Amino acid sequence: MTPAARLQSAAEILDLLKKSRRPAEEVLKDWGRNNRYAGSKDRRAIADKVYQCLRARERLSFAMDSDAGRSLVLGALHFLDGVSIAEIDDLYTGEGYAPPKLSETERNRLEAPDGEAPEWLESGLPEFVVERLKSVYGDNWLKEAEALMLPRAPIDLRVNGDRAPLIAGLEMLGYKPEPTPFSAFGVRLPADPPPNVRALPAFRQGTIEIQDEGSQLAGFLAGARPGMTVVDYCAGGGGKTLALLQAMQGEGRLIASDVEKTRLNNIKPRLTRAGLEADLRQLGPDGEGMEDLEGQADLVLVDAPCSGSGVWRRRPETAHKLEEKEVARLHELQTAILHRASRLVKPGGLLAYATCSILPDENERTADRFEADHPWFTPRAVAEVVDTPSITPEGAQTLKSIAHKSDSRGHRLRLSPGTSHTDGFFVSLYRREP
Ligand SMILES: C[S@@+](CC[C@H](N)C(=O)[O-])C[C@H]1O[C@@H](n2cnc3c(N)ncnc32)[C@H](O)[C@@H]1O
Numbered sequence: 532m533t534p535a536a537r538l539q540s541a542a543e544i545l546d547l548l549k550k551s552r553r554p555a556e557e558v559l560k561d562w563g564r565n566n567r568y569a570g571s572k573d574r575r576a577i578a579d580k581v582y583q584c585l586r587a588r589e590r591l592s593f594a595m596d597s598d599a600g601r602s603l604v605l606g607a608l609h610f611l612d613g614v615s616i617a618e619i620d621d622l623y624t625g626e627g628y629a630p631p632k633l634s635e636t637e638r639n640r641l642e643a644p645d646g647e648a649p650e651w652l653e654s655g656l657p658e659f660v661v662e663r664l665k666s667v668y669g670d671n672w673l674k675e676a677e678a679l680m681l682p683r684a685p686i687d688l689r690v691n692g693d694r695a696p697l698i699a700g701l702e703m704l705g706y707k708p709e710p711t712p713f714s715a716f717g718v719r720l721p722a723d724p725p726p727n728v729r730a731l732p733a734f735r736q737g738t739i740e741i742q743d744e745g746s747q748l749a750g751f752l753a754g755a756r757p758g759m760t761v762v763d764y765c766a767g768g769g770g771k772t773l774a775l776l777q778a779m780q781g782e783g784r785l786i787a788s789d790v791e792k793t794r795l796n797n798i799k800p801r802l803t804r805a806g807l808e809a810d811l812r813q814l815g816p817d818g819e820g821m822e823d824l825e826g827q828a829d830l831v832l833v834d835a836p837c838s839g840s841g842v843w844r845r846r847p848e849t850a851h852k853l854e855e856k857e858v859a860r861l862h863e864l865q866t867a868i869l870h871r872a873s874r875l876v877k878p879g880g881l882l883a884y885a886t887c888s889i890l891p892d893e894n895e896r897t898a899d900r901f902e903a904d905h906p907w908f909t910p911r912a913v914a915e916v917v918d919t920p921s922i923t924p925e926g927a928q929t930l931k932s933i934a935h936k937s938d939s940r941g942h943r944l945r946l947s948p949g950t951s952h953t954d955g956f957f958v959s960l961y962r963r964e965p
Pocket residue numbers: 746764765766767768769770771772788789790791794814816818834835836837868887
């Protein structure tokens with residue numbers, strides 16, 4: 532493909548993404564399958580341009596006064612890559628597979644200075660998200676915003692067992708694995724070139740799972756131990772279920788529940804692969820189906836439905852679609868779910884609340900409200916739980932200091948790509964009074 536034809540394809544894919552709810556990665560894969568003339572270098576160049584536009588979408592659509600795929604690509608070429616208008620004219624010839632020539636409006640937008648853009652546009656994030664980042668991170672907000680949208684996030688694996696042999700095996704296959712700094716069972720692979728984890732024998736044998744280090748930590752910090760009765764209340768596809776079972780070392784009982792049956796069904800093959808067992812339960816809309824567990828659980832983990840803003844570096848196409856009113860709805864839903872789930876905790880038992888969001892509305896505000904309405908749940912300091920075999924000793928020290936900065940009582944942990952180099956995660960820990 533010519534460079535111009537690649538630009539035309541990137542613009543078309545951006546238009547497809549605007550209408551679609553599917554992840555950009557899948558849409559790009561489908562496009563590659565349906566357009567066999569595109570070689571691997573073409574597909575790579577097209578994907579790079581698509582992701583560059585998605586990450587800077589707010590800024591580019593402001594500069595071009597349009598969020599059409601073509602406008603975003605033109606804006607990226609000129610404002611981000613520094614391609615001159617004369618060079619763009621050479622590419623946008625309208626001949627063969629090249630994009631049509633520049634219109635007068637487009638030319639005027641490209642010629643207009645980009646300087647009057649408001650400060651928040653720099654980050655590529657919606658304005659209300661920038662406000663929230665400022666409230667949490669102060670002057671560091673832009674650094675956090677950039678890390679949140681940084682391309683090529685590494686792929687983390689959780690190893691069910693000793694990670695050293697896996698690291699050696701991956702090195703023999705030509706990969707460049709690193710042990711993760713916090714999780715003692717984590718292995719980090721660079722995103723480039725993209726590792727085909729599902730083809731690895733260790734994946735098929737159930738020894739490894741793809742799981743960001745932040746998500747591993749959320750599972751480990753919940754405090755599951757052998758012999759406990761544990762409820763993974765919003766189990767979804769089971770990422771944390773498996774981490775909890777790993778901490779339980781095959782002793783005790785785990786109940787994984789969710790309102791979505793299809794999600795719960797996804798846990799089954801993962802359990803089978805890892806040779807583990809759990810009781811899977813579909814909940815009714817108001818939490819029906821757990822009556823027998825009221826006041827019975829040693830530990831309840833609520834990995835609540837959330838905006839997913841903590842994983843925007845992996846799915847930048849979702850960032851600009853998030854609306855403030857959706858965040859308000861999620862806060863209400865999280866509050867209701869946390870209340871329902873807390874009833875399952877036995878006196879003296881543990882409760883952990885987690886999200887993969889960076890927004891205080893879904894994190895601190897939900898935790899504040901729960902604490903105000905449930906004074907019989909007392910905060911449990913992260914420092915009390917980090918010294919476990921699942922967390923490295925150096926990682927434990929760092930987590931203690933992050934928790935201390937997150938809240939003076941030290942029971943909340945805010946992880947982010949900018950501070951812990953993980954996805955964005957929030958964890959808040961409690962113990963029910965005996
Ligand atoms: C963040 S996801 C869970 C991810 C999962 N724990 C993991 O580690 O892979 C949140 C889950 O909450 C579920 N959910 C939504 N509303 C719920 C409700 N009212 N009660 C329980 N679960 C709910 C969603 O179906 C979704 O699977």
